[in-house]
Amino acid sequence: xxxxxxxxxxxxxxxxxxxxxxxxxxxxxxxxxxxxxxxxxxxxxxxxxxxxxxxxxxxxxxxxxxxxxxxxxxxxxxxxxxxxxxxxxxxxxxxxxxxxxxxxxxxxxxxxxxxxxxxxxxxxxxxxxxxxxxxxxxxxxxxxxxxxxxxxxxxxxxxxxxxxxxxxxxxxxxxxxxxxxxxxxxxxxxxxxxxxxxxxxxxxxxxxxxxxxxxxxxxxxxxxxxxxxxxxxxxxxxxxxxxxxxxxxxxxxxxxxxxxxxxxxxxxxxxxxxxxxxxxxxxxxxxxxxx
Ligand SMILES: NC(=O)c1ccc[n+]([C@@H]2O[C@H](COP(=O)([O-])OP(=O)(O)OC[C@H]3O[C@@H](n4cnc5c(N)ncnc54)[C@H](OP(=O)(O)O)[C@@H]3O)[C@@H](O)[C@H]2O)c1
Numbered sequence: 001x002x003x004x005x006x007x008x009x010x011x012x013x014x015x016x017x018x019x020x021x022x023x024x025x026x027x028x029x030x031x032x033x034x035x036x037x038x039x040x041x042x043x044x045x046x047x048x049x050x051x052x053x054x055x056x057x058x059x060x061x062x063x064x065x066x067x068x069x070x071x072x073x074x075x076x077x078x079x080x081x082x083x084x085x086x087x088x089x090x091x092x093x094x095x096x097x098x099x100x101x102x103x104x105x106x107x108x109x110x111x112x113x114x115x116x117x118x119x120x121x122x123x124x125x126x127x128x129x130x131x132x133x134x135x136x137x138x139x140x141x142x143x144x145x146x147x148x149x150x151x152x153x154x155x156x157x158x159x160x161x162x163x164x165x166x167x168x169x170x171x172x173x174x175x176x177x178x179x180x181x182x183x184x185x186x187x188x189x190x191x192x193x194x195x196x197x198x199x200x201x202x203x204x205x206x207x208x209x210x211x212x213x214x215x216x217x218x219x220x221x222x223x224x225x226x227x228x229x230x231x232x233x234x235x236x237x238x239x240x241x242x243x244x245x246x247x248x249x250x251x252x253x254x255x256x257x258x259x260x261x262x263x264x265x266x267x268x269x270x271x272x273x274x275x276x277x278x279x280x281x282x283x284x285x286x287x288x289x290x291x
Pocket of ligand 1: 005006007008009010011012031032033035036037038058059060061081099100101102129149150151152153157158
C-alpha cells in the first residue's frame, strides 16, 4: 500500500480521484485526523502498523500569509513533518514523494527556472518549504523525490479559481495583479503525472533509482494572475470586467515571486510525462465543476 498523507487537501483529494484509474495500485489515504505528520511518534507508529510500499506527502502548511504570524506551525508541518516522514521512509527503504513550491525562486530573470537554479525564498512559507525539501533529500537521499509545483487549483478545497468564480458572480468589476508571472497547475493533472510515474516503475519501464532529486511540474504555458482570472471569466461566460493592477497596489503579509515559471523538460524527457496546457486544464476543471 502507498500512503497518501494530507489526503483531504486539494492535492490529496486529487490523488483520491485519479487513483481510480490505477486499480493495480493500492493506497491508504490518511487525512490530518488519521495521521498528524508533525507528531514523530504517531508517524513511527503508523509506519509500524501498516505495510507500506511508499509515501506520497500531500500534507503541508499552505496558508502563505498566515505563516508570517504562525512560523512555528509552518515549521512543524513543512519541516519537522517532512523530516519524520523521510526518516520513516528511509528506515523502511521505501520511496517518499514530496511536493514543494515555485516560491523557492524569488529572482528576476527572463527564462523559466531549471531545477538546478539558485533558490532565494522570501517569507516563512517559502523558507519552510525549502527547508522541508532539503530535509527530505538529506535524510532519504536514495528515495526522496521532490516535485516543485505552482499555482495549484482544482475542484477541491480553496483556491484562486474558486475565489474568482465567487467574486466574478458577485461583482461587476475586479482588479487582479498582472506583474506576477507563473503557471497554473490543475491538481488532478499533477496527481495523474505522479501515478503515471509510479505505474511505470511498477511495470519496469522506469527504475525507482531514477526518481530521487528535484523535479518541476506545472501545466504548460505562462500567465499572470490577471490572465488566469480573465480566462476563468471568458470560459465561464461571466461578464465581470478584469483590470490589471500592480502588486504594489495589493500588499500582502508574504511576498510572492514576481516570476516563477518553471522549465519541465527534465520530468518530460526523463520520465515520459506529458503535460497539458494550463488553459486546456482550466476548461477541464470548470467542466468537472459544472457536472
Ligand atoms: N496550493 C498551491 O497553490 C501550491 C503551490 C505550490 C506548491 N504547493 C504544494 O503542494 C502541496 C499540496 O498543496 P495543496 O494545495 O493540496 O494544500 P492544501 O489544500 O492546503 O492541503 C494541505 C493538507 O495538509 C493537511 N495537513 C496540515 N497539517 C497537517 C499535519 N500536521 N498532518 C497531516 N496533514 C496535515 C491539511 O489538513 P487539515 O485541513 O485537516 O489541516 C490539508 O488537507 C503542498 O506541499 C504545497 O506546499 C501548493
